[in-house]
Amino acid sequence: MNSLARRHAVLSRSALFLMLGTLGGCLGPVIILWGYPFPQDSPSQTFITQPEFLTFLFLTSVYTSISTLLAFPLWRSLRFLKGYMKGHQVEVMVILTAMLFLFFAPTLLGRLIAFPFLDPQPFDLEHLRVKIIALILVGTIAIAPAAIGTLILPNVARRDIQASRLLLPDRADDLVAIQKYLRYRQLMQQYLYSSGAIVGLITLIAGALRNVRLAVGLTETQFPQSVIITFGLYWSAILALFYTIGQLALLECGQHLRDDIYPLNSLTSLMNKTEQRRGLNEILHLNASVEQNIRNAIAILAPLLTGLIANLLSIESP
Template identity: 30%
Template sequence: MSQTLPPGQPPEREDAPGGTPADSGTAPSHGAVPLDGAVPLPSQGVAGQPEGADRPGTDMRTKGTVPAAADLPPPVARAAPHLSRPGVRLVAVPLAVTLGLLTVAALGTGFVGRFGAAESPEARAFTSLLEFDLWSALVGASIALYVAVAYAMSYAVRRRWRQPIDRPAPRAVAVLVAGAAVLLGAVFGILRFFTPPDSVPVPLDGLAWRVPLLLVLGMLAAAPGAVGLWDVQVRLLRLSRRLPTEPDVLAPVGALRELHLGWRDAVRFLTGGSLIISTAVVDAGALRNALLAYGMPEKSFPASSVLLYGAFFSVMFALVFLPVVVLWRSVAGRLVESTVRIPEADELTEDWIERRARLVAFLRLDISLPKVLAPAFGILAPLATGAVSLFLPGGGR
């Protein structure tokens, strides 16, 4: 019996029961099993990849979604921070640090600045002054800053020693720690010798232990910076031995990067030391203002004493930092000479001049030393302004 079909519809085959074409060329729907019992293959994308694999930012299971960080290898997850939003723990870290430093400042103000400070009548009159309140608050803030600087510089030293090849041997670490202890002991001994406790009559009970304690805390905070600067110098000496002295011998791999990291860490340690010195001098100036407000004659505590106090610490810290700077510039100059050697006069080209100038500029060898150190010593600019104001008429009362 013949059947009239609509135009464009192929005729049904007799071997396909149910009116389903067996060779229509269309893929079976998902979940349907072909008549021959074969398992259907997933639809293919570009170059034989599963569909959706050629689309960036899509998941194999859900199209149009970004894969979760847990589904990626750890290196990829760390390199893609946008895959995970900051959680409560991460957000709470800076808040905890700030609140912790405020707590340290409050404890320092209460213990070092005010604990048992007003037992005598003279001390009660002195501690009732607003200038004394300012000094005690600055003492607490200084202790909090010492903690922050010590942690930052200790973390920088730890980062420098994270690779076993860069970490000094245990005996070498012991030598560095012993050197820091000797340096701190020498600084403390010199200060106590030239400024005995009764050199300035301060009407404050417990002054014999307050000032030495504050001094020791500041020096302990600066100790990691001294160790870090010595470590920078050690690494520079090691790099200097690796630099070639013969012509036509290339510089070792990674020399430029090591120089760059060494200078960055040296400036970081210098900045920490400058902060500590500035804080110590500000504390001394605040104590002087409180004593002048109490009625002490200016000649008993002249303004020059505050400046000499800061100059002493600056000189002590310079004894550690300046050798590092001199050695760094020497090694950097040798690296330039070994990388872009000076040719003969008839071989001088524009390309050679450009390469050498670019390397010299990157290493800051074309800048004078005071300009190179300006960012770190810029912290002392407000202190210098305040020092000048001490000598103006009426500035030192």
């Protein structure tokens, strides 16, 4: 019966994710095509009949589908952090405000230095800027927990681990503390990979949108390829900033845990505990492997890589 119940739960969860992915995939096209049908001789109708528009529409569907799927586990992960968040609401609000500013900074800065491609054009899709902002908001809502969690998770881990070591007797607290640290580390990786996937798709969508706008009248001078690469570089820098701050703090928490379990109080303890400390380093991943570093680098550079891919594959009007 237990096996049957477990299988039923897995199937129910799979069905839920399938439904979320499908509904999320519909959200992108609904946003972009809002106001359809358009008059036959309108700029919007010309815009959506370009071959490049299908690529753009497909990518928006993939983006909103993945954002919806990732939002579900990301928001659920806040249950591990809610105790800390209740007592640090100002810190959480500051992080959210900073994230919103960073998400919309490219548009704001672009307006300040008068990038022509940001200005509405007579041949654009109706309410294009509003629709793009709506798409960005979808991703913002999806990864908001990742932005919050990346920065406050080390503090939560430190408090949780310290509490477990005070409550449990003998060496049982060591095992529980290690398990908790590994759980928080896995959560940190989840935040990085989810954020990299979403902002990477945003960059790819920007490249696809550029192709459509070039097809309907914008010139290469007005919307150069370098803009997409710069856009990707910007997002990679933001990911690197958030992840580096959070990861370094979490590693410090892991190092304190190792030192508590195998303290070095004398030269004798150094000789006796070196191998034990080295083994615990591997368990806690305090010395990240080459494979792990490569995975993290790919996630951080995802926006830049997708910007380069958009240009190298010439996802643009011929």
